[in-house]
Amino acid sequence: MFYRVGTLLNIKGRPGKVIGYIQYENPQDSNKAWTEYRIKTSDGEVWLSCDEIYDEYSVSWPANNVRGRIGPEWHKVDEGKQVVRCAEGDVDVDPGESADFVEYEDVSEEHTLSVEVWEDGSEFSRGEYIEKSDIVETGYEEHSAGNGISANQGVLVMACIFCICCFVALIGNHVSSYLGVNKNISKYLESSEKYVFETSLSGNENQKATVYVYHTPATTDDVARDIIQGIAGYTESVTQKDDKNNQEIAILTNQEYCLVYHPENEEQKVYIQVSGRKYNYTSDNAPYRISRAGTSWYRSHYYSSGYSSDSSAYKGTPSAYSMYNGTTIHNIGNGYFDSYSSSIRQSSINSRQSSNGGLSSGK
Numbered sequence: 001m002f003y004r005v006g007t008l009l010n011i012k013g014r015p016g017k018v019i020g021y022i023q024y025e026n027p028q029d030s031n032k033a034w035t036e037y038r039i040k041t042s043d044g045e046v047w048l049s050c051d052e053i054y055d056e057y058s059v060s061w062p063a064n065n066v067r068g069r070i071g072p073e074w075h076k077v078d079e080g081k082q083v084v085r086c087a088e089g090d091v092d093v094d095p096g097e098s099a100d101f102v103e104y105e106d107v108s109e110e111h112t113l114s115v116e117v118w119e120d121g122s123e124f125s126r127g128e129y130i131e132k133s134d135i136v137e138t139g140y141e142e143h144s145a146g147n148g149i150s151a152n153q154g155v156l157v158m159a160c161i162f163c164i165c166c167f168v169a170l171i172g173n174h175v176s177s178y179l180g181v182n183k184n185i186s187k188y189l190e191s192s193e194k195y196v197f198e199t200s201l202s203g204n205e206n207q208k209a210t211v212y213v214y215h216t217p218a219t220t221d222d223v224a225r226d227i228i229q230g231i232a233g234y235t236e237s238v239t240q241k242d243d244k245n246n247q248e249i250a251i252l253t254n255q256e257y258c259l260v261y262h263p264e265n266e267e268q269k270v271y272i273q274v275s276g277r278k279y280n281y282t283s284d285n286a287p288y289r290i291s292r293a294g295t296s297w298y299r300s301h302y303y304s305s306g307y308s309s310d311s312s313a314y315k316g317t318p319s320a321y322s323m324y325n326g327t328t329i330h331n332i333g334n335g336y337f338d339s340y341s342s343s344i345r346q347s348s349i350n351s352r353q354s355s356n357g358g359l360s361s362g363k
Contacts, residue, residue, distance in 0.1 A: 001050060001052065001132075001135075002035070003018045003021070003037055003137065004018070004088075004140075005018055005019065005020060005021065005088055005089040006018060006140050006141050006142055007137060007139075007140055008137070008138045008139040008140060008141055009039065009048070009135060009136065009137055009138065010135075010136040010138050011039070011046075011048060011059060011130065011134060011135055011136075012059075012130055012134045014041055014043070015041065015042070015138070016039040016040060016041040016046070017039065017040050017041075017141060018037050018038070018039060018089070019038050019039070019040045019045075019089050019090045020037070020038040020087070020088060020089025020090040020091035021035055021036065021037045021038065021087065021088060021089060021091065022035070022036050022038075022084055022086075022087045022091050022093055023035045023084070023085040023086050023087070024036065024082040024083060024084060024085065025082070025083050025085050026080040026081060026082060026083075027080075027081055027083060028080040028081050028234070028254075029080055029254075032053050032054075033053070033085060034049065034050060034051035034052070034053070035049075035050050036048065036049045036050075037049075037050070038089065038090060038091055044061070045061075046059050046060065046061050047059070047060050047061070047125070047127075048135070049127075050135075055132070056129070057129065057130050057131065057132055057134070057135065058112055058127045058128060058129050058130060059127055059128060059130055060112065060114060060125040060126060060127025060128075061125060061126060061127065062123070062124070062125055063113070063124045063125050063126040070104065070113065070115075072330050072331040073106055073107065073330060074104035074105065074106060074113050074330075075104060075105060075106075075107075075304065075305075075329075075330050075331070075332045076102060076103070076104055076236070076237050076305075076332050076338075077103050077104065077105050077308075077309075078101075078102070078103040079100075079101065079102045079103070079236055079237070080100075080101060081098055081099070081100055081101070082098060082099055082100075082101050082116070083096070083097075083098040084096060084097045084098065097118075097119075099116045099117055099118040099119075100116070100117040100342060100345075100346070101114065101115065101116050101117070102114070102115045107330065109129075110128060110129055111126070111127070111128050111129075112126065112127040112128065112129065113125075113126055113127075114126075114127065117342075181232050181234070181348065182230070182231060182232065183231050183232065183234035183253065183254070183255075184231065184253075184255070184256070185227060185230070185231055185251065185253065185256050185258050185274050186210065186256065186274050188227065188230035188231055189210075189212050189227075189230075189272060189274060192230065193215070194214060194215050194216075194226065195212040195213070195214060195215065195272065196212060196213050196214075196215055197210070197211075197212055198211040198212055198213045198271065198288070199211050199288060201273075201285060201288060203275075203279045203282060203283030203285060204282040204283045204318070204320070205278065205282045205317060205318075207275065207276060207278050207279035207282055207283065208275065208279065209273050209274065209275035209279050209285075209287075209288075210273070210274055210275070211271055211272070211273045211287075211288045212271070212272045212274075213269060213270070213271055213272075214269070214270040214271075214272065217268040217269070217270075218270050219245065219246040219270070220240075220246050220247065220248065220249050220260045220261060220262065220270055221240075221245055221246060221249070223260050223270045223272065224238065224240075224249040224251065224260045224337060225337075225340065227251060227258065227260070227272070228251070228337070228340060228341050228344055229344055231253065232344060232345060232348040233340075233341045233342065233343070233344030233345030233346070233347075233348060234253060234254075234345060235251055235252065235253050235338075235341045236252045236253055236254060236305075237250075237251075237252045237305055237332050237338060238250070238251050238252075238335075238337035238338050238340075238341050239252075239301060239305065239329070239331070239332050239335065239337070239338075240335060240336075240337060241297050243331075243335050243336075246262075248260065248261040248294055248297055248298070249261075249337065250298070250301045250302075250305070252277075252305050252306055255276060255277060256274055256275065256276060256277060257274070257275055257276075257277050257279070257280045257302060257306060258272060258273065258274040258275075259272070259273045259274075259287055259298055260272050261273075261287065261290055261294055263288075263289040263290065264289055264290060264291045264294075266289075271287075271288060271289065271290075273287045273288060277306055277310050277313075278310070278314055278317070280302045280306065280310070281306075281307065281310040281311070281314050281317070281319050281320070281321070282314075282317060282318065282319060282320055283320050284299055284320040284321065284324075286298075296326065296327075297329075299321075299324075299326060300326055300327045300328060300329055301329055301332075302321070303321050303324050303326070303328060304328045304329040304330070304332055305329070305332045307319070307321050307324075
């Protein structure tokens with residue numbers, strides 16, 4: 001589905017007109033693309049987001065009163081980078097511009113809160129999910145946009161835009177591969193002299209978790225910061241138990257689940273258990289030498305942060321959490337370590353960009 005500027009729509013009974021659109025891609029998710037349409041209605045303007053790859057559709061509106069205050073009723077469901085492939089109509093972006101984004105849902109999983117961090121500031125919006133069937137095309141009306149162009153010119157322009165979008169996507173894939181940023185916690189721990197292999201744990205479906213011990217006495221905060229730096233800040237969420245210093249810290253990435261913790265009755269040691277997310281999805285084993293309370297938080301955090309998306313990724317694979325009835329954690333991320341992770345990631349991006357295409361010099 002694609003709506004050109006001037007298309008008349010009826011969205012859940014509300015008539016509106018497309019006055020602009022932006023096509024984005026996420027380089028952190030295989031350059032998958034989606035389109036956001038700026039819609040003018042009698043009640044004001046809204047944005048219609050159409051993601052046909054994940055079959056997700058939503059309507060949103062500005063919510064600048066949020067001002068960065070994101071309460072515990074919201075939990076993070078997505079994060080990444082949005083790069084403008086192409087745009088047309090009344091939108092204030094150019095191809096190549098980008099922003100970091102974070103998406104939240106409430107407990108009903110019906111309402112959304114979005115944060116976009118652009119070079120010149122942050123934008124907040126609230127919204128709600130809708131069904132594809134809620135979007136009905138009702139007609140077309142010419143949209144005034146400065147210098148008019150003929151129908152043939154319009155077709156030519158659209159063809160050029162399509163070609164440019166495809167070219168940008170192709171180049172983006174090659175550039176991403178060339179930069180070769182390490183986003184894998186396991187590889188970082190294995191290669192760093194700061195971490196010493198302790199043991200490995202077997203799970204279901206031939207999955208395993210690996211446990212390392214930090215080479216010197218430290219706090220969980222110090223170790224988590226080092227790991228985040230080691231993977232250039234590429235995390236989905238980082239959550240610390242009770243938001244208290246030196247407590248357990250869970251790091252969720254696109255592929256892995258990592259817990260940083262003190263073994264029971266040994267506050268001077270810091271253990272790091274890391275596994276592919278399929279290990280957690282299929283096994284609810286307790287982490288190595290952790291307290292009972294730590295095990296409970298570990299399971300609760302995984303269920304609250306990773307289980308929902310993993311149940312789609314590993315559909316058909318039996319899960320140890322399919323009958324889970326324990327507590328849940330609503331305040332996933334949203335704290336100091338998520339902000340720290342974002343700043344490290346942005347610094348890494350800036351470093352690579354300033355090197356004119358070469359590899360960054362590292363720490």
